[in-house]
Amino acid sequence: MKIFVTGCCGYIGSHTCVELLEKGYEVIGLDNFSNSKRSVLDRIKQITNKEIKFYEGDMLDRNMLKKIFTENDIDMVIDFAAYKAVGDSVKKPVEYYTNNVSSVLTLLSVMQEYNVKSLVFSSSATVYGVPKIVPITEEAEIGGTTNPYGTSKLYVEGILKDLCISDPEFKICVFRYFNPVGAHQSGLIGEDPNGIPANLMPFISKVATGELECLSVFGNDYDTKDGTGVRDYIHIVDLAKAHISGVEKLNNSDGGLLIYNLGTGVGYSVLEMIKAFERVNNVKVNYKIAPRREGDIAECFADSTKANKELNWKAELGLDEMCRDAYNFSLKKY
Numbered sequence: 001m002k003i004f005v006t007g008c009c010g011y012i013g014s015h016t017c018v019e020l021l022e023k024g025y026e027v028i029g030l031d032n033f034s035n036s037k038r039s040v041l042d043r044i045k046q047i048t049n050k051e052i053k054f055y056e057g058d059m060l061d062r063n064m065l066k067k068i069f070t071e072n073d074i075d076m077v078i079d080f081a082a083y084k085a086v087g088d089s090v091k092k093p094v095e096y097y098t099n100n101v102s103s104v105l106t107l108l109s110v111m112q113e114y115n116v117k118s119l120v121f122s123s124s125a126t127v128y129g130v131p132k133i134v135p136i137t138e139e140a141e142i143g144g145t146t147n148p149y150g151t152s153k154l155y156v157e158g159i160l161k162d163l164c165i166s167d168p169e170f171k172i173c174v175f176r177y178f179n180p181v182g183a184h185q186s187g188l189i190g191e192d193p194n195g196i197p198a199n200l201m202p203f204i205s206k207v208a209t210g211e212l213e214c215l216s217v218f219g220n221d222y223d224t225k226d227g228t229g230v231r232d233y234i235h236i237v238d239l240a241k242a243h244i245s246g247v248e249k250l251n252n253s254d255g256g257l258l259i260y261n262l263g264t265g266v267g268y269s270v271l272e273m274i275k276a277f278e279r280v281n282n283v284k285v286n287y288k289i290a291p292r293r294e295g296d297i298a299e300c301f302a303d304s305t306k307a308n309k310e311l312n313w314k315a316e317l318g319l320d321e322m323c324r325d326a327y328n329f330s331l332k333k334y
């Protein structure tokens with residue numbers, strides 16, 4: 001089976017490609033390296049001994065997509081290509097909506113043209129806005145997003161819903177990721193954002209390695225167990241494996257839109273994350289308490305029962321593995 005993976009060199013894309021290749025799927029990949037490195041391709045090969053058929057290009061480039069669909073008999077698409085920095089999206093809304101929404105429209109129209117009707121799409125827990133109840137189930141209201149990044153995911157979910165209503169042959173699986181962290185156990189691939197990381201785990205790693213001086217803990221006056229923000233951190237390899245289950249589920253589906261939360265169901269605070277990282281890796285993480293970050297919510301964790309039951313998938317790796325693998329990757333300089 002041939003799967004076209006957009007954003008194949010990014011954090012989640014690269015780990016998913018490894019799982020796909022190891023399961024025997026043929027992978028055709030596209031990336032424009034706006035937030036990744038070409039060497040990821042070699043490192044994926046080192047892990048799997050297999051190769052992605054790779055195209056360098058932009059998902060907004062309709063002719064490039066047509067070339068890929070013409071040259072390959074694609075059965076399914078997994079779409080990871082997007083911009084994902086929340087703060088950046090507030091400053092550059094046009095770029096974010098173009099890259100995260102227009103690109104999906106281009107992809108969908110080419111898929112229609114080539115009669116490819118199976119898609120796995122990367123959405124985010126951010127579509128729930130400020131959750132009224134935690135843990136969050138898929139039935140929870142969506143909307144109330146506080147930044148263009150979150151709103152771009154909301155828009156795409158709406159587009160996919162309308163598409164499935166218009167054409168019942170479309171099989172679409174939307175994954176709402178919670179907070180993916182960690183890295184492949186080989187240390188060959190991991191989270192490698194350009195510039196100073198905005199997310200907690202890569203920031204902690206860089207403080208531990210001495211690349212950054214001190215972590216700012218954004219607020220300790222939330223109504224949570226210790227006052228700091230609580231999130232559902234999920235090991236990237238568990239998250240990648242869920243995509244295999246998604247592909248299998250779509251293969252057995254008659255059509256329609258499926259939506260799943262991907263998390264562990266357990267919430268950890270920022271201070272718990274710091275302490276676990278220090279204990280597991282035997283390192284010191286300097287931190288200071290700073291004001292709350294604008295747009296942050298107190299608590300966000302998933303009820304992933306639906307994915308557990310319907311996809312026969314469950315996150316297996318715990319906090320210790322997340323901290324160990326994140327640090328292991330950050331020690332290697334690629």
Ligand code: NAD
Binds near residue numbers: 034058082122177
């Ligand atoms: P990432 O930035 O590491 O990977 C995205 C990849 O897509 C990068 O390699 C980038 O170069 C590429 N890309 C971006 N725009 C492109 C375009 N127009 N054409 C071709 N390639 C393009 O991000 P990630 O963490 O792997 O996220 C993957 C998906 O999951 C994104 O859609 C993101 O919004 C979503 N998501 C991520 C998180 C998270 O915390 N990492 C959480 C929720 C949802």
Ligand code: UFG
Binds near residue numbers: 124177178198216228
């Ligand atoms: N945090 C700090 N200091 C930092 C970075 C983060 O204290 O330097 C705190 C945040 O305030 C929050 C927690 O660590 O309480 C996690 O923050 P992240 O930035 O790592 O993650 P978010 O939950 O804010 O957002 C992430 C992705 C979004 C995605 C969302 C889905 O960045 O793209 O998860 O839940 F939409």
